[in-house]
Amino acid sequence: MPIYFLWYFGLQQKEFIYHDVYTAVDAHIPFIDFFIWFYVYWFIFVVVTCLLLFFTSRKEFYRICAALFIGMTICLIIFTIYPTSFSHRPPLQSLEGISGWMVQNIYEADRCVNVFPSIHVYNSIVCAVALWKSKVLPYEKTRKIVGVLSAILITLSTLFIRQHSILDGLAAGVLAIFICVPIYKTKKDKKKAEL
Numbered sequence: 001m002p003i004y005f006l007w008y009f010g011l012q013q014k015e016f017i018y019h020d021v022y023t024a025v026d027a028h029i030p031f032i033d034f035f036i037w038f039y040v041y042w043f044i045f046v047v048v049t050c051l052l053l054f055f056t057s058r059k060e061f062y063r064i065c066a067a068l069f070i071g072m073t074i075c076l077i078i079f080t081i082y083p084t085s086f087s088h089r090p091p092l093q094s095l096e097g098i099s100g101w102m103v104q105n106i107y108e109a110d111r112c113v114n115v116f117p118s119i120h121v122y123n124s125i126v127c128a129v130a131l132w133k134s135k136v137l138p139y140e141k142t143r144k145i146v147g148v149l150s151a152i153l154i155t156l157s158t159l160f161i162r163q164h165s166i167l168d169g170l171a172a173g174v175l176a177i178f179i180c181v182p183i184y185k186t187k188k189d190k191k192k193a194e195l
Contacts, residue, residue: 004069007076011114016083021116021165029159029166031090033099036106038157042120045150049127057136063183064130071122071179079114086115089162103161110163117171118164124151125176133184 050068053061089112095104131137131147158164 004072004076008079008114011076011079011083012111016113018083018085018113021084021086021167022088023165023167025166026088026159029162031162032160033095033097033103035153035157035160036099036102038153039106039120039161039163040102041150042124042154042157045154046123046127049130049147052137053130053134057134060130060134060136064126067126067130067179067183068123071126071175072119074175074179075117075119075122078116082116083114084116084168085113086163086165086168087112106161106163112163115164116168117175118155118158118168119172120158120164121151121155121169121172122176124154125173126180127151129176129180129184 046068050061050064053064089107092104092107095101128147128151131143134143137143155169158169159166
């Protein structure tokens with residue numbers, strides 16, 4: 001984690017020639033400041049999911065760590081060799097109320113660079129998969145619903161608060177598939193594949 005933070009925030013401080021990932025689809029996505037709550041909820045979702053697995057199953061905790069760390073390292077490598085930006089935020093003076101204030105603070109704390117793929121979306125999908133595939137956590141149906149719903153709302157939040165392009169979310173989804181399938185494939189899945 002220290003290496004990750006140093007790498008990520010080090011890139012944030014440098015200036016590159018950025019490729020803008022804005023698309024025609026993004027032009028039709030409305031700005032909805034209320035979704036900042038789901039964007040911030042991401043921090044709780046990821047930490048709580050990791051802590052639940054840490055205290056219940058070492059094996060499942062190592063799996064989620066592997067998925068998160070491998071994926072985030074790949075994201076950092078992409079950020080380093082292919083710097084991207086998404087500078088299509090609304091004017092700060094147009095933001096009002098508590099949600100607007102929260103958006104403003106996120107904008108000031110997190111520059112709109114190094115956005116492809118979205119780490120927010122990637123980590124959310126990994127946590128949803130971890131909750132779905134867990135063999136030790138109780139309330140199977142509830143945690144599956146919470147996991148999937150959380151990942152969907154967090155993904156939408158990145159678009160609705162104009163923090164990410166739809167390309168960032170799609171790239172994160174593809175990356176999550178490539179990382180999670182081998183990590184979370186069970187012996188039962190392998191036997192089915194052999195048949």
